[in-house]
Amino acid sequence: MTQHALIVGLGIAGMASAMSLKKAGWEPVIVERAPERRTGGYFIGLQDAGKHAAERLGVLPGIHIRTPEASPNWHMTKDGRRVRVAGFADQPTRPATLLRGDIEEGLWNGVDGQVEIRFGTSPVAIVERADGVDVTLDTKDGSSTIERFDLVIGADGLRFTVRKLVFGPQEKFMHSLDAVICAYQVEEQMETFRQRDGVILNQDKRSLWVFPLQDHTPTAFFAYRTKDVDAQFERPAVETLRDVFADVEPHSIVEKALEDLSNAPDYLFDSVHTVEMDRWHKGRVVLVGDSAWCLTLFSGMGATAGLMGGQQLGEALAAQNGNVPAALKSWEGACAPTLKNSARPCGSNRRCSCHRTGFSSSCADWSCASAGVISRSFQQCISRR
Ligand SMILES: Cc1cc2nc3c(=O)[nH]c(=O)nc-3n(C[C@H](O)[C@H](O)[C@H](O)COP(=O)(O)OP(=O)(O)OC[C@H]3O[C@@H](n4cnc5c(N)ncnc54)[C@H](O)[C@@H]3O)c2cc1C
Numbered sequence: 001m002t003q004h005a006l007i008v009g010l011g012i013a014g015m016a017s018a019m020s021l022k023k024a025g026w027e028p029v030i031v032e033r034a035p036e037r038r039t040g041g042y043f044i045g046l047q048d049a050g051k052h053a054a055e056r057l058g059v060l061p062g063i064h065i066r067t068p069e070a071s072p073n074w075h076m077t078k079d080g081r082r083v084r085v086a087g088f089a090d091q092p093t094r095p096a097t098l099l100r101g102d103i104e105e106g107l108w109n110g111v112d113g114q115v116e117i118r119f120g121t122s123p124v125a126i127v128e129r130a131d132g133v134d135v136t137l138d139t140k141d142g143s144s145t146i147e148r149f150d151l152v153i154g155a156d157g158l159r160f161t162v163r164k165l166v167f168g169p170q171e172k173f174m175h176s177l178d179a180v181i182c183a184y185q186v187e188e189q190m191e192t193f194r195q196r197d198g199v200i201l202n203q204d205k206r207s208l209w210v211f212p213l214q215d216h217t218p219t220a221f222f223a224y225r226t227k228d229v230d231a232q233f234e235r236p237a238v239e240t241l242r243d244v245f246a247d248v249e250p251h252s253i254v255e256k257a258l259e260d261l262s263n264a265p266d267y268l269f270d271s272v273h274t275v276e277m278d279r280w281h282k283g284r285v286v287l288v289g290d291s292a293w294c295l296t297l298f299s300g301m302g303a304t305a306g307l308m309g310g311q312q313l314g315e316a317l318a319a320q321n322g323n324v325p326a327a328l329k330s331w332e333g334a335c336a337p338t339l340k341n342s343a344r345p346c347g348s349n350r351r352c353s354c355h356r357t358g359f360s361s362s363c364a365d366w367s368c369a370s371a372g373v374i375s376r377s378f379q380q381c382i383s384r385r
Helices: 012-023 048-057 100-111 162-166 237-244 251-263 302-319 324-342 366-373 377-383
Strands: 004-008 027-032 043-046 073-076 082-085 096-099 116-119 121-129 132-139 144-149 151-154 174-185 198-203 206-213 216-225 268-275 285-287
Touching (some): 004 121, 012 100, 012 302, 027 121, 043 048, 043 302, 096 100, 132 151, 162 285, 206 251, 216 251, 285 324
Parallel strands (some): 073 198
Antiparallel strands (some): 073 082, 132 144, 206 216
16 A cells, blocks of 8 residues: 655755655655745755765756866965865865755756645644654645644754654754854856856855856855854844954955845855754654754755755665664664764865864865864764764
8 A cells, every 4th residue: 555755845855755755655745834946045065975866866867067177276365365275076075066956956857746745834733643643734825734644754954843843842953053154146256266266265263165166156155153143143144244254354355245145136144053863763753854964064965965865765665665663763774874974074184284283264175164163063963973
């Protein structure tokens, strides 16, 4: 008999889960709180493990990779000199670079018409019964239904609902890294740089990266540490960033980036949190992606982990012939060590001397620079699992 799964969230983890469950003979339904697809997003890294997962799902050819060829990265010193350094794509794992929307698009083409998708719909209660899970689903038009599923997958991202309903309050699992980021597309490359150049300013726990992309204008990424995260959101992003980056040099680059931000049609301005849990499933409810293990964008692993987790879930269900408790146990046993071992944002680049000498806030290597902006708590957090 066909088994039914509810997937909460039409993000990367949700769509990957839906495709893999479908392949395993399940009937998945995706509910998405937003009224339509969330196609946005900026620079993102896709590691080999993520590509492998996309390949197994059959969507890799539909994902547009935008890693520029022969792309030098320039660390800007305070006095305006350019120092050639390794950039994000030069990490030892050689991640592909692209936009989050490129992965979303590839997965969407795999679920569109194949999987039932209900927009404007969210779970408000989840109750486990002996033979299934009863979920109360509310829609934006005010209707409410209770439906029974054999499995519920919470793929609803960092600020999750499924976890709250089943595992407990947010504060128990979400840990602030006391960092704030802003990502958006710039109007054009920084003056005097070529399209394929990466530009990096990294001073005193504040950094601005301009990520080059093939076939696309670059995207900018501000990141900084703060002890008062909430206060950062009291004003528009551009005003907050103007103050925080007031003395970062060369200031002409900061100014140009901020000017583009003030004209950007959309941007991501958010605080950074990890999610740490002892286990990712409880009965017939399982969490996948950021909702389960948010590694943060400093890890460069968010999309990869979402793809991997979703893809492997369907394979585990198939391998256990639909035995949900056994499949969830084996899936979690297989995923946890992989995520722990591969998601190390700090010190992983052996070519960088900071690896040996301790992390520096002026280093331009992605992993060390991000460690300068965040803190070691990320690494401690994943190491404790
Ligand atoms: C619009 C958007 C832009 C992003 N941009 C970037 C970026 O530029 N760089 C980067 O590194 N990462 C970005 N991310 C995060 C990155 O996509 C994720 O870290 C990674 O892909 C793992 O995704 P996920 O599927 O676990 O969660 P998410 O991508 O967060 O997807 C979760 C989905 O669940 C939906 N949802 C949330 N709550 C409910 C609910 N109660 N009921 C139903 N649906 C719900 C959300 O609307 C969302 O569509 C972005 C995410 C989004 C949604």
